[in-house]
Amino acid sequence: MVLKLYNTRTRKKEEFQPLDPKNVRMYVCGPTVYDNAHIGNARPVIVFDVLYRLLRHVYGAEHVKYVRNITDVDDKINARAAEQGVSIRDLTDRTLKQFQADAAALGCLPPDVEPRATDHIEEMKTMIETLVAKGCAYVAEDHVLFHVAAMPDYGQLARRSLDEMQAGARVEVAPYKRDPMDFVLWKPSKEGEPGWASPCGIGAPGRPGWHIECSAMAEKHLGKTFDIHGGGIDLVFPHHENEVAQSRCAHDTEIMANVWMHNGFLQVEGQKMSKSLGNFVTIGNLLRDWPGQVVRLNMLRTHYHQPMDWTVNALKESELILRRWRSEGVSYEDWLNAEDGFGDPIGMPDGDGYGGGTADQDFFPALLDDLNTPLAIAMIHQMESENRLHALHVLGLAEEFSDPRRKKVDAATVEQSIALRLAARKAKNWAEADRIRDKLVAMGIALMDAKNPQTGEIETTWEIAR
Numbered sequence: 001m002v003l004k005l006y007n008t009r010t011r012k013k014e015e016f017q018p019l020d021p022k023n024v025r026m027y028v029c030g031p032t033v034y035d036n037a038h039i040g041n042a043r044p045v046i047v048f049d050v051l052y053r054l055l056r057h058v059y060g061a062e063h064v065k066y067v068r069n070i071t072d073v074d075d076k077i078n079a080r081a082a083e084q085g086v087s088i089r090d091l092t093d094r095t096l097k098q099f100q101a102d103a104a105a106l107g108c109l110p111p112d113v114e115p116r117a118t119d120h121i122e123e124m125k126t127m128i129e130t131l132v133a134k135g136c137a138y139v140a141e142d143h144v145l146f147h148v149a150a151m152p153d154y155g156q157l158a159r160r161s162l163d164e165m166q167a168g169a170r171v172e173v174a175p176y177k178r179d180p181m182d183f184v185l186w187k188p189s190k191e192g193e194p195g196w197a198s199p200c201g202i203g204a205p206g207r208p209g210w211h212i213e214c215s216a217m218a219e220k221h222l223g224k225t226f227d228i229h230g231g232g233i234d235l236v237f238p239h240h241e242n243e244v245a246q247s248r249c250a251h252d253t254e255i256m257a258n259v260w261m262h263n264g265f266l267q268v269e270g271q272k273m274s275k276s277l278g279n280f281v282t283i284g285n286l287l288r289d290w291p292g293q294v295v296r297l298n299m300l301r302t303h304y305h306q307p308m309d310w311t312v313n314a315l316k317e318s319e320l321i322l323r324r325w326r327s328e329g330v331s332y333e334d335w336l337n338a339e340d341g342f343g344d345p346i347g348m349p350d351g352d353g354y355g356g357g358t359a360d361q362d363f364f365p366a367l368l369d370d371l372n373t374p375l376a377i378a379m380i381h382q383m384e385s386e387n388r389l390h391a392l393h394v395l396g397l398a399e400e401f402s403d404p405r406r407k408k409v410d411a412a413t414v415e416q417s418i419a420l421r422l423a424a425r426k427a428k429n430w431a432e433a434d435r436i437r438d439k440l441v442a443m444g445i446a447l448m449d450a451k452n453p454q455t456g457e458i459e460t461t462w463e464i465a466r
């Protein structure tokens, strides 16, 4: 069984080999908690949850550690708290709670650790002092800056030279910087902003830069080097490049993380999400109209590496797919409780590659091939219902979920539709019968057809689908 992952660091799809198979470690950059998360933010949350589940499956749940941080100190947070007239802690607590509720509603397991930046200020200060002592960073006008020239292969992850970076980036040119690309590790706090006693003998209180947060929290919870570091593609430069620079210089290591993974960007109905277009889709709003598992399935129908267009049409298709799967399936509890009635679940393959097998045999190889969720989902379509449930469980799609629209189901309307469908079937108008069935499925209704042994007639019962 071989897991292959596309590694941004090497620009290659490679066989994944954990540093220690008994302790597989993954860090993913989490949200800055100043506003409710949008559907773009949900992409890394869902994608890396699938990877987390897969790693747990392959290495054993107790051998995988997943850390996703919370950035709760940031200029945007300060500005938003001032705007709303609330304390920073109130704003970040409330936003964090909402984020965790959103992630749970999208079927995501909580990470093993969700460290908050403000709980790791001491670790950041220690790291900053180490960097200064090593000559990789310097103090200037109450700031501490990382000196990029101290690291000859700075730009290696993003594959850009210093010259290109200077030409391309809108870097803040400050008179106290030795080099325009030097970036902030620590900066002074203005009046009314959160501040802590500064490192490196700086008298004025200050606060950390964004990049040092992740380096310090990753070291604290995963060690000086670890297996996988993830986030959205927008984070490669400068955030991840700077994390690498800080951690490698502080720890004298060749790598920070072995594998760097980045999800592609998501846009909505063909457009970039932006305040001015008014097309921000928050997870909370989406969950008012769609079950969380429909949102999750819809996300996984595009390969994580590809750019994605989020559309209502695709959501409708995802809902139909999920309803079909569920109305044909058995409950997960039934599956677990069955002694051997459901046979062998999807076999974990020994070999490499896929193709030529059955849908059941090809499901895992698809996932193991750089998380090819669209292909894995295509396999689910062809599976026996018992195995399908196991596959859905692996993707986090098997659990019970609440449907915000369920209350709207009117039994009389459902029964009328069922009668019309049976009449259409009798008249051999299969297209019409299927149309009615699809309509009911989209409403969250599962239909069960059975022959009445006495009359020989098909009778249909219904229930609200899980």
Ligand code: AMP
Pocket (backbone or CB within 6 Å): 029, 030, 031, 032, 039, 040, 041, 042, 043, 044, 231, 232, 233, 234, 235, 263, 264, 265, 266, 267, 273
């Ligand atoms: P932020 O709170 O902006 O730091 O973003 C949190 C995570 O969401 C990061 O991993 C970002 O790369 C990711 N992200 C933000 N916007 C999008 C988007 N439109 N599509 C995909 N990922 C995104």
Ligand code: ZN
Pocket (backbone or CB within 6 Å): 028, 029, 030, 214, 239, 243
């Ligand atoms: Zn980060």
